[in-house]
Amino acid sequence: MKKCLILFMALMVFACQGAFAAPFDDDGLLRLVNRDEKITKKYVPADLVKPDVPTNKKSQQESIFMRAEAARALEEMFAAAKAEKGYNLLAVSGYRAFGLQQVMFNNKVKAVGSKEKAWRKVAPAGASEHQLGLAQDVICDTYRYLNNGFADTDEGKWLYANCHRFGFIVRYLKEWESITGYAAEPWHFRYLGVNHAAAVHWLNIPYETYAHQAMELPEFVQVKGNAYLLYGVMDNALNGDGCLFEEICNAACDTEAQQMAVIEEMTVYFLPEGISLSQALSGEVH
């Protein structure tokens, strides 16, 4: 009886830490947020930190907080843009509380005259992934505007082609408007972690499409799947016959060793020429 109690308490401690949140839960890196899948008023990420990156205005330093893992990845992306290309990226807006999003939405309604028009431009409270602490709006010193012109800058093009290397995706593109429900935002980057971000980038699909399918994968694949495996099985489900997707969903994986064996075996199907399994599993993403 005592043992059970200790085990129960230990489990509660783990659960409360949030480190083991399921990927699509509120604290998970894959949480999908949009007008149909809102986040509650109460949700505040537990591990918000300020990324050490420059902002457009000094006062914006207080508006760029992100969850710790995403903040580190943003720093790496900004540093790589500088080191590889000499670009000076600027952060503009990261975590936003529910209440702040409400104020922004109401201001937009006043500015454009109707809720319907405001909806296309600004997320209503609870429908913005900025509340997750996993999104950041980014511009650069040569183009300091949050508008579509950013997509045509060298910096915007570099981000579009490279952000997945650091775990980010460009969340809203013009051709996806009917699915995402939002107008294009070439400045808005969402953190998913390197493996899922690369898979989404290679598939070139809106996150809604990806997430609804990836939710069906077993949790160990969502958590431990490498970019090649995720790309391969998702491509098979979305564009192919679905057999391989089904195979991984039905694989017998009671132990961690079995899970890793399934991941390794199935990754081999999807490796590009010249990439070995060990390279793929070491997280080398191209």
Ligand SMILES: [Zn+2]
């Ligand atoms: Zn944004």
